[in-house]
Amino acid sequence: MGQKARLLVLAFLWLVQGCATTSRSPLSMPDGGRRASLNVSGEQLPEENSLVSKITVDTPPQRAASLRLTEEGRRLLDSGDHAKALARLEQSLAVDSSNPYVYFYLAMAHLRLAQYRQSIEFLDVAESLLSSLAYWLGEIHSLKGENYQALGLLDRANTSYATALRFDPNNRRAALGLSRVQRELRGPAAH
Amino acid sequence: MITWKAIGRGLKRLPILKMFLLVLVVLVAGGLFLGTWYLRYLEGVVSAKFDGRKWKFPSKIYSDTYLIYPGIALSIDELEKKLARLAYRPSAGRPQSAGEYRVSRKDGFVEIYLHDFDYPLGPVKGYPVRLTIGSNTAAKIHNLETAEEVYSLELEPELVTGFYDSVWEERRLVTLSEVPPLLVRAILAIEDERFYHHWGIDPLAVMRAFFVNLTRGGIVQGGSTLTQQLMKNFFLDSERTIKRKVKEALMAILADWKYSKDEILENYLNEIYLGQKGTRGIFGVWEAAQFYFAKEPLQLTVGEMAMLAGLIRAPNRYSPYPSVKAATRRRNIVLARMFEEGFITRAQYERALREVIRPREFVRHDNDAPFYVDFLRRELAENYSTEVLTAEGLRIFSSLDLHLQRIAENALKTGLDNLEKRYPHLRKSGEDDRLDGAIVVIRPQTGEIKAMVGGRDYQKSQFNRVIQAKRQPGSIFKPFVYLAALVYGSEDKTEKFTPLSFVEDSPFTWQYEGKEWKPENYQEAYYGIVTLRQALERSLNTATARIANRVGIRNVRDIAYRLGIESSLPLLPSLVLGSVEVTPLEISRAFATLANNGVRTNPLAVKQVIDQAGRVLEKRDVRVKKVITPQQAFIMNHMLKGVFDHGTARGARWRGFNRPAAGKTGTTNDTRDAWFGGYTPDLLAVVWVGFDKESRLGLSGSEAALPIWTEFMKEATAGTPVTDFRPPPGIDLIDVDPLSGYVATPNCPQVIREAFLEGQGPVEFCPLHPAPIVLKGATPLLNHSSWSIIPAGR
Numbered sequence: 001m002g003q004k005a006r007l008l009v010l011a012f013l014w015l016v017q018g019c020a021t022t023s024r025s026p027l028s029m030p031d032g033g034r035r036a037s038l039n040v041s042g043e044q045l046p047e048e049n050s051l052v053s054k055i056t057v058d059t060p061p062q063r064a065a066s067l068r069l070t071e072e073g074r075r076l077l078d079s080g081d082h083a084k085a086l087a088r089l090e091q092s093l094a095v096d097s098s099n100p101y102v103y104f105y106l107a108m109a110h111l112r113l114a115q116y117r118q119s120i121e122f123l124d125v126a127e128s129l130l131s132s133l134a135y136w137l138g139e140i141h142s143l144k145g146e147n148y149q150a151l152g153l154l155d156r157a158n159t160s161y162a163t164a165l166r167f168d169p170n171n172r173r174a175a176l177g178l179s180r181v182q183r184e185l186r187g188p189a190a191h
Numbered sequence: 192m193i194t195w196k197a198i199g200r201g202l203k204r205l206p207i208l209k210m211f212l213l214v215l216v217v218l219v220a221g222g223l224f225l226g227t228w229y230l231r232y233l234e235g236v237v238s239a240k241f242d243g244r245k246w247k248f249p250s251k252i253y254s255d256t257y258l259i260y261p262g263i264a265l266s267i268d269e270l271e272k273k274l275a276r277l278a279y280r281p282s283a284g285r286p287q288s289a290g291e292y293r294v295s296r297k298d299g300f301v302e303i304y305l306h307d308f309d310y311p312l313g314p315v316k317g318y319p320v321r322l323t324i325g326s327n328t329a330a331k332i333h334n335l336e337t338a339e340e341v342y343s344l345e346l347e348p349e350l351v352t353g354f355y356d357s358v359w360e361e362r363r364l365v366t367l368s369e370v371p372p373l374l375v376r377a378i379l380a381i382e383d384e385r386f387y388h389h390w391g392i393d394p395l396a397v398m399r400a401f402f403v404n405l406t407r408g409g410i411v412q413g414g415s416t417l418t419q420q421l422m423k424n425f426f427l428d429s430e431r432t433i434k435r436k437v438k439e440a441l442m443a444i445l446a447d448w449k450y451s452k453d454e455i456l457e458n459y460l461n462e463i464y465l466g467q468k469g470t471r472g473i474f475g476v477w478e479a480a481q482f483y484f485a486k487e488p489l490q491l492t493v494g495e496m497a498m499l500a501g502l503i504r505a506p507n508r509y510s511p512y513p514s515v516k517a518a519t520r521r522r523n524i525v526l527a528r529m530f531e532e533g534f535i536t537r538a539q540y541e542r543a544l545r546e547v548i549r550p551r552e553f554v555r556h557d558n559d560a561p562f563y564v565d566f567l568r569r570e571l572a573e574n575y576s577t578e579v580l581t582a583e584g585l586r587i588f589s590s591l592d593l594h595l596q597r598i599a600e601n602a603l604k605t606g607l608d609n610l611e612k613r614y615p616h617l618r619k620s621g622e623d624d625r626l627d628g629a630i631v632v633i634r635p636q637t638g639e640i641k642a643m644v645g646g647r648d649y650q651k652s653q654f655n656r657v658i659q660a661k662r663q664p665g666s667i668f669k670p671f672v673y674l675a676a677l678v679y680g681s682e683d684k685t686e687k688f689t690p691l692s693f694v695e696d697s698p699f700t701w702q703y704e705g706k707e708w709k710p711e712n713y714q715e716a717y718y719g720i721v722t723l724r725q726a727l728e729r730s731l732n733t734a735t736a737r738i739a740n741r742v743g744i745r746n747v748r749d750i751a752y753r754l755g756i757e758s759s760l761p762l763l764p765s766l767v768l769g770s771v772e773v774t775p776l777e778i779s780r781a782f783a784t785l786a787n788n789g790v791r792t793n794p795l796a797v798k799q800v801i802d803q804a805g806r807v808l809e810k811r812d813v814r815v816k817k818v819i820t821p822q823q824a825f826i827m828n829h830m831l832k833g834v835f836d837h838g839t840a841r842g843a844r845w846r847g848f849n850r851p852a853a854g855k856t857g858t859t860n861d862t863r864d865a866w867f868g869g870y871t872p873d874l875l876a877v878v879w880v881g882f883d884k885e886s887r888l889g890l891s892g893s894e895a896a897l898p899i900w901t902e903f904m905k906e907a908t909a910g911t912p913v914t915d916f917r918p919p920p921g922i923d924l925i926d927v928d929p930l931s932g933y934v935a936t937p938n939c940p941q942v943i944r945e946a947f948l949e950g951q952g953p954v955e956f957c958p959l960h961p962a963p964i965v966l967k968g969a970t971p972l973l974n975h976s977s978w979s980i981i982p983a984g985r
Contacts, residue, residue, distance in 0.1 A: 061262015062912065068260075068342045083810070084312050090637065090813045091258060097636030097787060097872075098917060106813075115812075124817040125790050132920055 050074075051101055066096035074105050082112040100129035104136070107143055116147040123147070138168025145177045157181045233438070234445045240425050241450055245458065246362055246474075248584025248803065249353035252564060254591040255639070255798070256310075257346040259322065259329050264910040266327045267294060270301055275552050276349055276593070278485035279303065285335070289317040290485055299325050302335065307487075308347040311588055311799040311807055320344060327910055349593050352558035354568065355471075356581040361482075362474040363584075364803075367457045370476055370488050375456065376534040377500035381525045383417040384532065386456070391418045391447030392440045418443040421459045465499065466506040473506075483511065485551040493539050494546030497525040511550040518548055560596045562645035562655050563589070563796070569658075570797050574809065585808070586801040590639035592632075598906045599630045599642040599876070606899030607647055607880070616889065619882075626888075628880040628896075629656035629775050630903060635783040635875050637813045638792025656879060661758065661772035666730045667857025667866040667892065668751070668769030670785070672739045673727050674827050675750040678819060682743035690724040690830050690945050691932045691953070696734035701764045708764045710736040713858075713891075722929055724830050724945070728838030730856060732768055739767035753818040755780035755791050769857060778868050779877040785831070785853070786870040788919065789824035791816045821919040822948055828853045828916045829946040839893045840869065843901040850908060851915040854900075856892030863888055865895035869904070872914045876903055921949045928957040936962035 051071040055064045069092035076085035086109040092102045107122035123140050130136040141164035148157035158181045164174035257273065259265060274292050282291040286304035293302045301324065305317035319335035332341045379386050385393050393416050400414035422442040427435055446455060464472055465479035473482045476499060480488045484495050501521035502509050511518035523544060530540040558564055567589055571580060607628055611617045617626045632642035645655030676688040696718045701708040710732045718731065726734035739747050747767050748760045758773045760766055776794060784791040793814040800809040831853035834840045839856040854869025863885050868877040880895040881888055888895060918924060924946055928939040933953045935942040938960035
């Protein structure tokens with residue numbers, strides 16, 4: 001089976017699975033595999049709860065502060081204030097560089113600011129820190145797909161979206177991205 | 192037709208009087224012509240000043256902001272010092288206005304009414320907070336206005352210095368609407384009460400001054416209006432001559448004729464000299480309100496306004512810093528005049544008389560970080576000319592942490608002094624070859640340069656050794672060899688390395704391109720078969736060269752570049768022992784990559800540049816690049832931790848630095864350079880010691896650079912949480928016997944916990960010390976500190 005056909009099947013499977021219960025990935029899902037939610041701009045957010053919900057009594061103070069700042073950065077991203085979001089997320093990084101989520105949202109901030117290469121660099125770091133969480137790997141590869149797409153690297157975008165769906169078949173952003181990229185790859189005649 | 196001949200005949204017939212009148216007319220006409228020309232010229236001069244750029248505004252450099260959050264290490268004493276530097280004023284009760292704070296040690300809290308501050312991303316209005324502090328840790332933060340808990344608090348950045356031209360002037364422009372009317376009235380009352388009624392000069396005031404001076408037998412009063420004072424400050428010197436006074440008067444009349452009273456007044460309020468802060472003059476009412484009271488003009492009390500108005504006559508004589516008494520006496524004169532003129536009520540007058548003048552603590556901003564500031568200037572020079580930096584009033588926000596900067600300055604200076612005391616041969620006779628050093632401090636996570644000291648004494652030498660001194664790194668280069676071994680294995684792909692891999696430490700000849708290179712160990716001591724860890728901890732030259740020989744120089748060089756070395760590295764065997772020159776900043780960048788789990792960052796000093804209108808001209812973001820895996824970085828850090836615990840940096844432990852840290856000493860073959868680069872997970876510092884003229888130091892990195900590093904880190908990390916390098920997924924920590932290289936048994940006399948990539952560690956138990964029951968995993972079997980095979984080398 002060719003690569004494109006395989007990807008189409010993957011996209012189809014995703015659509016089918018959207019109406020059915022998914023089986024658990026061998027990698028763990030955060031927060032018991034809660035479904036993703038949409039934010040105000042219609043984009044998929046990784047989790048319906050804020051990052052603050054990850055703070056427990058055992059959370060070290062640096063991590064707690066960093067998670068709160070990351071959450072603030074995430075909200076600023078949602079509200080479209082990308083420059084402020086970036087500043088807040090950089091502060092979060094300085095407080096706790098082992099907070100994996102901050103790299104993901106820094107990547108998102110750079111994507112919004114059209115700094116695609118830097119966004120990919122942050123995603124590379126996020127990937128190594130979240131390598132055991134299928135859900136987040138799905139998010140990371142999906143965002144990589146967006147960056148590659150913006151850079152005009154459609155084949156790499158295609159691969160990233162497909163990888164995202166492999167990690168998390170529920171990743172809507174990846175599915176949408178995949179179909180968009182495949183339309184582009186097929187050329188104008190296919191539109 | 193009139194001819195010259197006819198005119199001559201006519202003149203002969205004219206009587207003398209007519210002749211005289213004619214000459215007079217000609218002279219008057221000529222005088223009028225010249226006078227008109229001169230007035231037009233003066234008008235042009237005045238207009239050019241009023242309509243053009245009147246002042247130069249030095250760009251201001253700010254440190255980084257200070258983020259406080261629950262759980263951060265923070266003592267009340269440290270916080271008070273910080274607040275004083277930021278011009279906060281202690282208050283007896285709960286802070287009521289921006290810039291006040293109250294400390295209650297008994298109840299363990301500090302209440303702060305935060306300043307308003309124009310941050311690069313927009314202005315932030317100050318609000319009152321209560322910070323509860325217990326056991327030198329911030330516990331809770333509450334907004335006192337809303338009673339809500341807040342989870343982080345950002346204290347504004349400290350002003351470091353400015354980029355000045357030849358004249359060091361501090362000034363910030365205000366519009367008339369930003370100045371309280373009462374301050375304006377106070378100034379008018381004492382300096383020019385008829386300002387709104389005269390036309391630039393005030394003959395009545397001149398006559399009054401003339402009369403007073405005549406009766407007192409000397410010049411005790413002036414009759415200059417504000418407009419005349421402004422003209423004098425703009426264009427003229429303070430010479431007391433008739434010519435200068437006439438010119439000043441003419442310019443004042445022209446200015447008054449051409450511009451509105453409010454325009455003249457606004458210029459005056461920004462131009463006027465109001466005191467001296469060290470080498471810098473304080474100009475304008477905004478800067479003066481800040482300098483004397485740490486307030487915005489609109490926040491001044493009646494008494495404070497009167498004091499400022501009173502300063503104009505003689506700012507340094509009436510300044511409250513040399514004499515509060517003199518300042519109070521002068522203020523009371525102004526208050527009396529204000530009351531006489533009906534500008535204030537009796538109640539206001541009496542209340543203001545009771546005000547005690549409390550100037551803010553005198554904070555000199557005499558550039559505590561001259562090398563850092565020079566570095567910023569170099570960085571900015573790519574985009575901004577000197578003219579722009581000294582005149583356009585930019586605000587430059589940096590990564591500098593003034594607290595760390597002061598510690599670094601002190602550690603370097605004291606450390607070099609101590610070395611000279613201990614080793615007299617380091618004291619050279621001439622000043623031109625003095626023992627010197629450098630220290631650079633980086634936050635590995637972001638690449639922010641938190642402190643930089645480029646030399647021992649900036650006044651004597653502005654040569655910034657952190658960035659300008661290219662020196663041989665010596666053994667501090669070795670971690671790149673070991674990392675290359677972990678990352679690539681042997682060049683022929685037949686061998687993988689772990690920290691427990693064995694290597695021979697014995698005399699060795701490296702043959703290349705028909706040449707030979709024979710590295711030697713320090714003091715020619717060789718240890719036979721050793722592990723990679725032992726070779727690194729003891730900084731063994733021949734063992735390192737053998738590893739590099741197997742890994743390949745190209746791979747070693749590749750790792751050095753990947754980590755952040757930027758100097759050109761030729762493919763020579765001696766490269767692996769640090770024979771190629773690099774700067775301390777390069778070493779710090781490369782080590783920061785290890786500290787940051789394999790993620791390289793760009794050194795970041797300039798963060799944002801803002802123009803006077805608040806527009807962001809430039810923002811430099813944190814830039815990252817993952818160059819090795821977190822697992823590889825962790826193993827390397829784990830090995831470099833051993834340098835502190837068993838190796839050449841044990842001295843740091845003896846000197847009381849007991850935190851988990853990784854690092855490496857560096858000494859060049861001829862002992863001309865001594866290095867130490869070390870880091871905790873949160874802070875990295877690299878120290879270099881040597882002579883600019885490359886005289887022989889005769890000391891190793893652990894003798895010369897390590898003590899400076901240790902003193903810096905001890906103070907820099909005091910009170911902060913102790914953190915260790917956390918193993919990422921994919922790392923096995925196994926207790927092993929270093930003699931056999933196998934999993935330790937309870938019978939093994941020496942045990943170390945070693946880090947391996949998942950699946951690469953030993954699985955069989957030590958055959959040298961078999962035991963019926965063996966444990967593997969997280970619990971150490973024996974006391975690690977008992978492990979020591981090889982005595983420390985260099």
